[in-house]
Amino acid sequence: MDLELRDKNVLITGASGMLGAAAARALAAEGARLALFGRDPTKLEPLAAELRGLGAPQVAVIPGDLADAASTDAAVAQAAATLGPLDVLVAAAGAAQGGLFWEIDDAAWRRHLEAKLFGTIRVLRAVAPRMVERRSGRILLIVGNSAKYPEPRMIPGAVANSGLLAIVRALAEELGPHGVVINALNPGPVRSSRWDAQMRAIAEREGGTAAEAEERFLSKAALRRIATPEEVAAHVAFLASPRAAHLTGTSVTIDGGTVKTP
Numbered sequence: 001m002d003l004e005l006r007d008k009n010v011l012i013t014g015a016s017g018m019l020g021a022a023a024a025r026a027l028a029a030e031g032a033r034l035a036l037f038g039r040d041p042t043k044l045e046p047l048a049a050e051l052r053g054l055g056a057p058q059v060a061v062i063p064g065d066l067a068d069a070a071s072t073d074a075a076v077a078q079a080a081a082t083l084g085p086l087d088v089l090v091a092a093a094g095a096a097q098g099g100l101f102w103e104i105d106d107a108a109w110r111r112h113l114e115a116k117l118f119g120t121i122r123v124l125r126a127v128a129p130r131m132v133e134r135r136s137g138r139i140l141l142i143v144g145n146s147a148k149y150p151e152p153r154m155i156p157g158a159v160a161n162s163g164l165l166a167i168v169r170a171l172a173e174e175l176g177p178h179g180v181v182i183n184a185l186n187p188g189p190v191r192s193s194r195w196d197a198q199m200r201a202i203a204e205r206e207g208g209t210a211a212e213a214e215e216r217f218l219s220k221a222a223l224r225r226i227a228t229p230e231e232v233a234a235h236v237a238f239l240a241s242p243r244a245a246h247l248t249g250t251s252v253t254i255d256g257g258t259v260k261t262p
Contacts, residue, residue, distance in 0.1 A: 003241035006031035007057060009083040010240065011076065013037045013066060013123055014093030018192050019142055021047055022229035023090055023236040028056035030237055032088070035060045035079035037123075058083060066093055066119030076126040085134055088240045089127045091120050092142040095194075098154035112156035117163045124167070132178040139175075139182040140239050141168060142232075145255045147186060161186075165251055172249025181248035183239055188255025189217070191226045222257025 010027055014020035015036040024034055028051040036044045041061045048059040060082040064075025080086055094116025099108075120141060131137025143161045150158030168184045175182055189195050199210040199217075206213065218224050235254055238244055253259065 001243065003030050003237055003243050005237065005241050008032045008087040009035070009085060010088040010090060011035045011037060011079045011086050011127065012090045012092060013119070014091070015047060016040070016043045017092060017095070018229050019187070019190065019232055020092035022233035023092060023142070024051055025054055026230070026233035026237040027240065028054040028059070031055055031057060033058040033083050035062050035083055037062045037064055037075050037079065039063070039065050066122055067114060069122050072122040073126045076123065080130065086127060086130060087137060089123065089139045090142070090236060090240055091123055091140070094119050094160070095157070098151070098157065100153065101155055104156060109156055113160050116157070117160040120164060121167070124171070128171070128175060128180065131180045132175065135179040137180040138240055139180065140236060141182070141184045142236065143184045143186050143251065145186040145188045145253050145259060149259050168251065169249050176248055183244070183247060183249070184251035185232070185235055185239060186251050186253040187227060187232045188253070188258050189226050190232060191228050195226065220258055221255070225256060227254060227256060
């Protein structure tokens with residue numbers, strides 16, 4: 001299926017992260033023109049070279065810091081000036097660590113919420129008016145299934161994610177009359193070094209090995225396995241494309257059937 005993404009101008013935040021980079025690869029293979037937004041351009045240059053080799057007709061590395069509104073605004077303006085008017089925003093930046101609720105202090109809460117919730121708010125504020133003016137655009141936030149089904153040791157991330165889902169639902173009403181859609185993708189656990197570290201931490205806390213901790217988790221998943229970054233990226237490419245027509249204000253959960261509630 002042709003996703004009709006060839007020569008679409010796509011801004012990706014969090015492209016240096018695992019899911020952001022996987023999404024960038026999937027979009028490059030579809031022929032999209034990409035702007036990679038990040039604090040450290042040197043980390044993104046190798047990915048940019050790879051994306052050009054995958055078929056992206058243009059890849060720009062855009063320095064900026066989502067923690068700063070002026071920097072975010074400038075980066076979005078630079079992306080639009082380099083690629084042309086932005087057709088798609090994929091927001092994949094930010095991740096929150098967990099811990100025992102009463103041991104997470106105020107500074108940690110602020111750090112977690114800043115990393116994902118407020119950074120995404122800033123880029124949405126910068127991008128949405130541009131799309132409204134053109135009466136066209138697609139916005140996709142990579143959120144996480146903890147937004148709806150929080151784990152007790154991952155509450156800061158769940159709070160940030162649930163805030164993003166509220167924004168998606170409300171902004172869909174604001175943007176829809178202007179031809180702009182916004183959706184969220186909620187991945188469950190994805191095979192990564194971070195996941196492996198979480199399994200080791202659970203094993204330390206509950207006893208046994210990391211492999212046994214993972215087996216206990218997988219016993220709750222219908223598919224009995226963890227997703228790969230590439231599987232998540234395939235959903236990103238579809239939801240970022242015109243093929244996901246008439247879909248806005250909603251979230252798609254990909255967790256292998258871990259959560260049993262409809």
